[in-house]
Structure formats: C-alpha cells, structure tokens
Amino acid sequence: MSTSDSFAGAKLPADQLEQNIRYLRDLFTGDDTLVFRELENDRGEQTIRFCLVYADGMVNGRLINQDVIHPLLEFVFQPDEGASLIDTVRLQALFSNDVKKTDAVEELIQAIVYGDTVLLAEGCPQALILNTKGFVIRSIAEPESERVIRGPREGFNESILTNLSMLRRKIRTQDLKFKFMTFGRRTKTKACICYLDSVVNRSVLTELERRLEKIDIDGTLDTNYITEIIKDASYSAVKTVGSTERPDIVASKLLEGRVALFLDGTPVVLTVPYLFIEHFQADEDYYVNYIFASIDRILRVLAFILSVCLPADYVAMVTFHQEMLPTPLLMSIFTSRQSVPFPTALEVILMLVVFEMLRESGARMPGIMGQTLSIVGALVIGQAAVDAKIVSAPVVIVVALTGICGLMISRLKGYVIIHRFFLLACACFLGLYGLLLGLLVLLTGLFAMTSFGVPIMPDVYAKGMQNYKDVYVRAPWWTMIKRPKFLSGNKVRQSGGGEKPQ
Incomplete structure (x- = not known):
C-alpha cells in the first residue's frame, strides 16, 4: 500500500469499470482486507454498474448500506445530456454527508487507507470519495498522567477529529484556525496546527511552520517523533516543546498566544513556545484559590x-x-x-x-x-x-x-x-x-x-508586573489584565482596569 511519488499526477486509466477495478486491485496486490463490492441498478432504461472499494475494518458498514448501497439500487436514473452519471450520483442519489469527485490515483489511495469509500461507475473516468470512516477509537477519559481533583475530567484520544472537536467546544469562535498537513512518507499521518488568529505570536507560528515543512521522515507514530526534530537545543535535556493530553490546557495556552500541534493516532498534543516555568505550573492552579x-x-x-x-x-x-x-x-x-x-x-x-x-x-x-x-x-x-x-x-x-x-x-x-x-x-x-x-x-x-525565538527563562529586566502575574505565583484573575508580551502581540486579556468586580 505505497503512495510514493510515482503516483503524483496519475489518473484513472479509463472510463471502463472493469479496467479501473483491475487497476486498483493491482495497486493493492497482497492486501486481503480490500473489498470490491459491485452493484447493478436496472430501475432505469438501462442497467448501470457500480463498484465500491474500501478497506474492511476501516469503514462503517451500516453507513455504507444506508447511505450508499440502498440509494444506488433504488434511484431511478433518467437520461440527461446536461449532466454526467457521476455528477447525478453525487448530487441526487447519495445520502453521504461528504462526497468528493476526483480522478487522481493518489487521492483515491489515500481515501481508501484513511477509511473512506471509493465509488467507481461504468463509463465514468472519475470516481467519488465518500466519507464512511467507522473504525473503533478509544472513548474519552481522564488522562492517567494528568489527573486532577478539581477541574475538567476529559482528555484527548487517538482520533484527531475528535480531539479538534473537543478543542472547538472550549473555544467557540471563528478566530480559532486549523491548518492540516501530513507527515511520513509511509504512514501519511494527518496533523493540524491550531491557533487563535488575533492572539497568536506570528513569529512563533511562522517559525513552527518553517520547521515542520522541512520534516522528511518515513513515518510518525507519536508527537515525540516531531518534537525531537523541531525542538531547540536538540542535544539538551531541557524541554522547549510542551505536551499535554488535556483539552482545557491546550485551550488556555492558545488563549495566551501559543500554537498547538495535533497528530492523528496519539492523544498527546504539542504546544509552543514552552517556558521553563511551565514545569512548575500544575493544571489545578487555575481551578483553586x-x-x-x-x-x-x-x-x-x-x-x-x-x-x-x-x-x-x-x-x-x-x-x-x-x-x-x-x-x-x-x-x-x-x-x-x-x-x-x-x-x-x-x-x-x-x-x-x-x-x-x-x-x-x-x-x-x-x-x-x-x-x-x-x-x-x-x-x-x-x-x-x-x-x-x-x-x-x-x-x-x-x-x-x-x-x-x-x-x-x-x-x-x-x-x-x-x-x-x-x-x-x-x-x-x-x-x-x-x-x-x-x-x-x-x-x-x-x-x-x-x-521558537522566545527565551524560556523570564526576563529579569522586563518592565511591568503584568508579565509576572502568572509565573512563580498566580495572581487573582481580575488583576491579570494583559497577556505576557513575549507570548502574544495582542496584549489585552480583559477590560476593567484591574479592579475587582463588586
């Protein structure tokens, strides 16, 4: 199941269904988990043949039956010179919530190995990619390594989409940005950079993207693969990249101007920049007096x-x-x-x-x-x-x-x-x-x-107490008016002039 550079720019070989099926079978030779489900619709003036291609164990079978197979068999296809068969299927026949049309072989391979279903049709040189992912993932639970007595009890799991949705429930604003990328020539692991557009430290974001773009590795199974490549002072025992399994911690760091990096297949999320004082800041510090x-x-x-x-x-x-x-x-x-x-x-x-x-x-x-x-x-x-x-x-x-x-x-x-x-x-x-x-x-x-360009130790000559109200001690929330200037260009955290509401 290799998706090497040899497939870049490759297209489906023909509009003949049998030839396209044979082509995909050859690509996945030796993979017995691949399923080719052929269908025939004879409810119209002519019989139309289809084929579903997916990896067994990666898809939701009930979803395929209800939203794909049943509509394809029951839909009455009418001759329409203005629309192709594949467009009619995409726009009228299917119930799937996410459908994409393509003829790129590399995209089809990626769709199959990620758990989507590829739909081929007779007489069509293009295919449809249907969102039918349905593999089993671990349920949401409190992280064993970051337990708290008071505060949220949920933690990330191994699904990147689930993790991003948990973060979205913490920060409900259009200012929250997600940028996807892929790591690993063989694993093709999805990753996502998250940040608040109006708060983020732009120099940190630019530097992180620059380092990530240079990564060329065979596979990434955990965020530590990336950490060792992008961290400052590679031969030092000092951490310059933070990590956590808690959505509330990631949300709090984004609100301060940091950047988070999610990786599919691991519950550990990276945050940058990471200051030395963060080693002494516990999760519960913000949930107690x-x-x-x-x-x-x-x-x-x-x-x-x-x-x-x-x-x-x-x-x-x-x-x-x-x-x-x-x-x-x-x-x-x-x-x-x-x-x-x-x-x-x-x-x-x-x-x-x-x-x-x-x-x-x-x-x-x-x-x-x-x-x-x-x-x-x-x-x-x-x-x-x-x-x-x-x-x-x-x-x-x-x-x-x-x-x-x-x-x-x-x-x-x-x-x-x-x-x-x-x-x-x-x-x-x-x-x-x-x-x-x-x-x-x-x-x-x-x-x-x-x-990532930010000193990990506090500047002893920096002016203004606002930079130190959440360092060695934690000041009351109503006194922390501004964000630390070395973390965010947007300094104002709250209004009110530092006076306690009465």
Whole structure:
C-alpha cells in the first residue's frame, strides 16, 4: 500500500469499470482486507454498474448500506445530456454527508487507507470519495498522567477529529484556525496546527511552520517523533516543546498566544513556545484559590532546587567542608559512617541509582502493584543497606528526601536526573565551589536558551508586573489584565482596569 511519488499526477486509466477495478486491485496486490463490492441498478432504461472499494475494518458498514448501497439500487436514473452519471450520483442519489469527485490515483489511495469509500461507475473516468470512516477509537477519559481533583475530567484520544472537536467546544469562535498537513512518507499521518488568529505570536507560528515543512521522515507514530526534530537545543535535556493530553490546557495556552500541534493516532498534543516555568505550573492552579495555587508553585520550585542540589550539597559538606556543619550533626554523621566501606560520594551515587531503578520498575508495573513495589522495595532495601553497613543512615535520608522532592516535579524528571548527577560530579571534585560552578553553567545555559525565538527563562529586566502575574505565583484573575508580551502581540486579556468586580 505505497503512495510514493510515482503516483503524483496519475489518473484513472479509463472510463471502463472493469479496467479501473483491475487497476486498483493491482495497486493493492497482497492486501486481503480490500473489498470490491459491485452493484447493478436496472430501475432505469438501462442497467448501470457500480463498484465500491474500501478497506474492511476501516469503514462503517451500516453507513455504507444506508447511505450508499440502498440509494444506488433504488434511484431511478433518467437520461440527461446536461449532466454526467457521476455528477447525478453525487448530487441526487447519495445520502453521504461528504462526497468528493476526483480522478487522481493518489487521492483515491489515500481515501481508501484513511477509511473512506471509493465509488467507481461504468463509463465514468472519475470516481467519488465518500466519507464512511467507522473504525473503533478509544472513548474519552481522564488522562492517567494528568489527573486532577478539581477541574475538567476529559482528555484527548487517538482520533484527531475528535480531539479538534473537543478543542472547538472550549473555544467557540471563528478566530480559532486549523491548518492540516501530513507527515511520513509511509504512514501519511494527518496533523493540524491550531491557533487563535488575533492572539497568536506570528513569529512563533511562522517559525513552527518553517520547521515542520522541512520534516522528511518515513513515518510518525507519536508527537515525540516531531518534537525531537523541531525542538531547540536538540542535544539538551531541557524541554522547549510542551505536551499535554488535556483539552482545557491546550485551550488556555492558545488563549495566551501559543500554537498547538495535533497528530492523528496519539492523544498527546504539542504546544509552543514552552517556558521553563511551565514545569512548575500544575493544571489545578487555575481551578483553586490563587493563594493556595501560589503556595503550591513556590513549594514545587523549592522541591526542584532540593532535588537537584541536595545530594551534591551533602557530599560537598561532608567531604570538603565539615567545618560548616554543627558539631552534633557532624558527630552523628561520622558515627553512622563507621564500618561503611565506601566513600560518601559513592554511597550517594549507589543509592540514587537504586532509587531510580525502583521508580522505573514501579512505573512499568501495573497500577497498585507498581506503587507497592516502589514503596516496599525502597523501605526494605534502605533498611537492609543500613543494617549491613553498606550505606549510612544520613545518605538514605538524603536520597529519600531527594526522591520525594523529585516526585513533586514529575515533568522535569529527565532534566532533574541528569543534572543531579552533573552537580554531584562537580561537588565530588571541588566541593561547594564545584557545586556553585556547576549551577552557574546550568543557569547560563537556561538563560541563553530559546523556544521558537522566545527565551524560556523570564526576563529579569522586563518592565511591568503584568508579565509576572502568572509565573512563580498566580495572581487573582481580575488583576491579570494583559497577556505576557513575549507570548502574544495582542496584549489585552480583559477590560476593567484591574479592579475587582463588586
């Protein structure tokens, strides 16, 4: 079922039905799922022959019977010199809601593999493409990875048209634009760029379209295929392309001036640009009181700092800077380290590796079993390691606290793991000086990085508090008058001058 460039510009070979059927059979040689359903209508002055071509399992059989086969057999065709047979069928006989006439072979092949039905008629050099898609798709449900206590519970599924309709129900305006394209020479996967025309950042939209047009790949089965191709800083662990399975999140990002990319066959939708602070913004921040949302964001930022820096800081203090620790704490640490055969740095590295292995195994196991494995495994291994004098108790505490903090910022999982070990290596060689040097390198890289031309870190010199009312804290809705200027050219979000309605 190849639709290579050799079919570009190819037409149906003749107006003879048998010859066109034979031609399509040859194109799909070896495909036993293809159905050729021949029909004859003898209710008029002459018998007219038709043939329906479709892929079994991709179409709605009842729809074909009711809207195509039954009308074709019952319609009385009258001689009309002013209209061709195929036009009479398209305009008068069929009940299908979407009918397209074409003689392009490439379009016919695409229609069949996408689940549409091709109608051939005797004496006609053209065919009709009928919308009869009817394959089974997953029902709408709450995303497992983005559950919320308060807020909408629906999530995207694997059908791009279903996903676009869910977005349309969130943003009911003619300003919402959809632009379709196709990726994959073999998979021919449909994709759609979505944005609000009066709000979108034009430079971001232009840059995204430019990068997407350059994609030439054999197949795209998930949005991550596209992410790795279009993202800034391809060899960096920092995300510059956002992803979500929730329609409300996509709608909120479009309202800020971002662009969304849908891909057929996956519930994950991409959004650009993606700022670093978005890792700390949870879905529920906008559905609860702004005070609680702000406190939670601050806690996530603190958890990120601890998760990245705590192991390195512990190694630096115990190995190089013991004088900075209180004497009772220092004595307790050294007492617990008696009979431990490994240096502090190796202790921490071993426990971090074991913790990551436990977390990964728990994530791959089925639901409750995976959670039980992670909790029980961590308790048993930690206690056994301390009793066996393989590691010290303070190291277990540090690694456990590091892991708990890391769970609060699951979106930064990959970044945290890589840079945690990077800072740990810096601390092993130069102590706190190495830790500070490593942090300087990381911060320099973050402030120099962009996402489709937009800096991923907030501009510390930017004027106006409106740019920071939804960054590290969330201000009340009635105070957020303007959109951040680096996201949208249309700044005004609401009227009212920032005064609370009474």
